[in-house]
Amino acid sequence: MTASLSLFPPPVSSYLSPTTAIIHLHALAHNLSALRTFLAPRCEILAVVKADGYGHGSIVIAKTLAQLGITKFGVATIQEGVALREAGLTGSIIVLGATFSWQLPDLIHYQLTPVISDADTAHQFAKELSPDQTPYPVHIKVDTGMRRLGLSPDALTSLLDSPLFQGSLVLESLMTHLADADSVDPAFTHYQLDQFQSMVDQLRLKGIMIPSLHAANTAGIVAHPQSHLDMVRPGLLLYGYQPVLPFATALDLKPVLSLVTKLAQTKSVGAGEPLSYNGIFRTARPSQIGILPIGYAHGYHRRLSNQGKVLIGNTRVPIVGRICMDMTLIDITDVPNAKVGDEVVLLGTQGKESISATDIAQWQDSIPYEVLCSIGPRVNRKYEPLS
Structure with a gap:
């Protein structure tokens, strides 16, 4: 007689992979502390936890950072943001990547903050909002030279002057992305920051309020202090690494x-x-x-x-x-x-x-980014506590 299969799963230890990623949360806390010491006291931190927290496990990483006082988190997709919300994260979750029209109802339902990179998306988003959901906070991205997502200077002024920002939407932050911040030659980064500041100056002359500005990724944070502005977006830095830079920095980081x-x-x-x-x-x-x-x-x-x-x-x-x-x-x-x-x-x-x-x-x-982000779901994650 053939034995029937058990209705119960085997003990977890019997099928765990022998390959494990050990996440040292005390190292994460150390890196955050080092970053806070490095930044000006009033500079906010938007912690980037996209790509499953750079392979470290976005939910545990985000919850740990929340315990350490972080209130803003950056993801690349709505799916990543929804996963954090469903895990109970209550902070501000900014979707840094592209957003499509069919995703907007979920974005609104889960109270995620979009990064608006073109006028069409802004109009579609406003149409999805009910009166009790307005004004809805958004970040707007301008293209200063990366040539990926982002509005041109003319399109930016036109959008912020439009009726959308008189009721449906409210500007929470204006941002750009640095394309060459880890280069030995700072010229292009200086050009981008000058372009960004020029746009900001033009908007302010028109009486448009800009509550917050951010431009610096990890390379910008480390190599270009003038890019820190009101808020920075550390990713790799939080996980214990710096980009390969042509000079040393004072930051003492520990791999997580x-x-x-x-x-x-x-x-x-x-x-x-x-x-x-x-x-x-x-x-x-x-x-x-x-x-x-x-x-x-x-x-x-x-x-x-x-x-x-x-x-x-x-x-x-x-x-x-x-x-x-x-x-x-x-x-x-x-x-x-x-x-x-x-x-x-x-x-x-x-x-x-x-x-x-x-x-x-x-x-x-x-690059170290790819090494960490590539560690897939076949690999167990084991978390060592903060202390």
Whole structure:
């Protein structure tokens, strides 16, 4: 007789992935404190928690930041904003990305703040509002050189002069986005800030009130203090990293995320043997090879093949062969005591060795933002408390 399947799920520990992202919330608090010390006292912080909190888990990150006094949060999509609202976040949630007409009822229902980047969206949004929902606060984005979303100077003046802003909508903040703030040459950033200030001056001459201005992303915060204005939008900085800048800064940051897995198998191979798909690596000596249960489906990029390093037994060892969808091979010949079940650090510290998102970004010809944001839902998140 065939046994019936249980109606109850197995204990959680029996199916958790061996690969875990450990989120150090005390490091998040440290970075926020360092930022507050760096900024002028009256400069507000709009914490960017888009892309699932840069891979850290947007809900826990946002709730932790709320405990630490943050009241404004930036997301890229309405879906991200709704997820925060449904998790109980009560602060202001600003949708920084594009908004489409069919999304507007949800935006209003969940009391999200749109960033208006064109006049058509402003008109569509106003039509969706009932009288008891007006005036509805919005941020307006102007394009000063990024050439993505944003109004031109002429369109900005026309929009704010229109009847929409005499009843349906109210300007909460005017913003722009810096395209080159991490460059060794500050000229284009200065140009953008001059363009932005010129628009602000023109609006004020017309008697248009602008309650708040913001332009600075993480690179702007670090490299261009004149871009801080009334509010800044830190993203990567909160998670413990700065963009690759041509100069050092005074900010003392701690990485918030570590990525670890377990050694799944070891095997002996001879010299001259090909490893993994397409045999792009051949052993130069008799070797011990370790197999890790992580691959590009977890967000561990294929470009790390034959380039990246991991830590095992307090030793830095190389990735060998092509990274697969679910598995990665490492050379553990120089770690003779390595055994199945041993912890392997892909991002973080083990003993005196460490690997940062900046290191991984260099190995895969990318940026720390992509490294962190790529860590997918296959990877468990484990949160260490604030204290």
